[in-house]
């Protein structure tokens with residue numbers, strides 16, 4: 001009987017934990033957590049930083065990468081000069097194949113003009129603005145894509 005009660009007690013505890021509400025965005029000091037319901041990484045981004053990043057993006061990047069990072073549908077086809085059009089930065093292309101460091105470096109240094117037409121933002125944007133815009137880019141990704149990205153680059 002005692003064993004049965006203990007067993008029931010621990011099952012109830014597991015059930016209770018399993019049904020806990022996931023933290024609201026920006027909770028937990030911005031540290032990622034695991035969503036109890038989906039099992040996926042929860043971003044918990046600082047919403048003020050996401051907003052700052054969005055402003056940096058709107059002021060500098062929409063002309064090439066689109067209003068919401070969607071760019072153009074034909075981004076895989078090279079231009080006549082052999083360079084590629086700006087890729088989307090959302091889940092649909094490969095921005096999420098890169099670590100935070102590589103994304104920052106791409107934005108800071110751009111691509112060499114003989115290879116691509118991504119401008120260098122070093123000296124034009126502060127490091128804080130670049131950190132903010134990278135967080136905004138990550139906020140565009142779906143939960144599944146962010147989860148994959150996190151496990152590849154941060155979760156080791």
Ligand code: HEC
Pocket residue numbers: 056057060061062063064065083084085086087088089093094095096098103106107111115116117118119121133
């Ligand atoms: C003049 C057009 C142009 C502007 C403006 C521009 N980009 Fe780009 N960006 C590109 C192109 C073109 C590429 C692809 C580079 C290549 O083919 O080498 C690119 C690539 C990138 C990548 C790498 C994506 C990947 O999948 O590897 C990131 C990240 C990025 N841009 C962010 C930004 C941000 C943030 C801004 C604004 C601060 C910005 N870009 C402004 C043209 C632009």
